[in-house]
Amino acid sequence: MKVSSKKKEKTEETPEQKPSAAPADAKQTKKKEINAEKAENFEEKYNELNDRFLRLAAEFDNYKKRAEKEKETVRLSGIRDLAASIFGILDSLELALKHSSQSDADSDGLIQGVRLTYEQSVSQLGNFGITQLSAGVGEKFNPSVHQAIESRPSEEVENGCVAEEIAKGYTAGETLIRPIFVAVSSGSAEPESSEPENKEQSGENEKPEK
Known part of the structure; x- marks a missing residue:
């Protein structure tokens, strides 16, 4: 009885083919380009917003300075108007003190009161600058x-x-x-210059013609 030997079929093993790296590299490159474009757009947007912020900050700073200057102008204007209204009073008090007689015992108390009022008024003006x-x-x-x-x-x-x-x-x-x-x-x-008097009038010494 013949035993049939089965021939083992040898299958040729082919090496596995690795996927091509070109598509992956292209995809990666495309991704980098997109990211670079986004970064560039982001930087432009940042610079634009930063410029706007700096301009607004400068405008606000100028506004504060103008507001403070206007406030100071209004304050000084009010002080000047108030002070000008009492300058005449101070002038009168000062004039009274200038012409007062310190030797008069009866008016000594009045003079001291006028001087005190004058000095206090000047001091109050000093408090307002x-x-x-x-x-x-x-x-x-x-x-x-x-x-x-x-x-x-x-x-x-x-x-x-x-x-x-x-x-x-x-x-x-x-x-x-x-x-x-x-x-x-x-x-x-x-000194006033006095012209010498001419005692002789013009033609006084002239002899009449015969």
């Missing part, structure tokens, strides 16, 4: 703070200098509210 200005005799006339009320000759004071302070001036901060009223010296008075 208002400073009193004075001019000394012999001080050079300064048109930025002085206002000449009159010009007078003076033997003691040089020409163009303050001969007398008539009324004090006032400032609010760096702003001049009222200049110092002064009398300015015109120098020594020149």
Whole structure:
């Protein structure tokens, strides 16, 4: 009895074919391009928003400065109006003190009261930032703070200098509210020149013609 041998069929094993790397690389490259484009768009958007923010911040800062300046202007305007309304009173008090007689015992109490009122008023103005200005005799006339009320000759004071302070001036901060009223010296008075009298009239000594 013949035993049939089965021939084993040899199957040829073919190596597995790996997928091509080209499509994956292309996909990866495309993804990188998309990400780069997104990053570029994001940077542009960021720069745009940042510029807008900086402009708004600068505008707001300028607005704050303008508002503070306007507020200060309104405040100083109110102070100037208030101060100007009492300058006349202070001038009257100062004039009364200037012409008061300290030797009069009966009026001594009144004079002290006037002086106290004057000093307190000036002090209150100082609390609002208002400073009193004075001019000394012999001080050079300064048109930025002085206002000449009159010009007078003076033997003691040089020409163009303050001969007398008539009324004090006032400032609010760096702003001049009222200049110092002064009398300015015109120098020594020149003596009047007198022409010699002609005793002989014209033709007085002329002899009449015969």
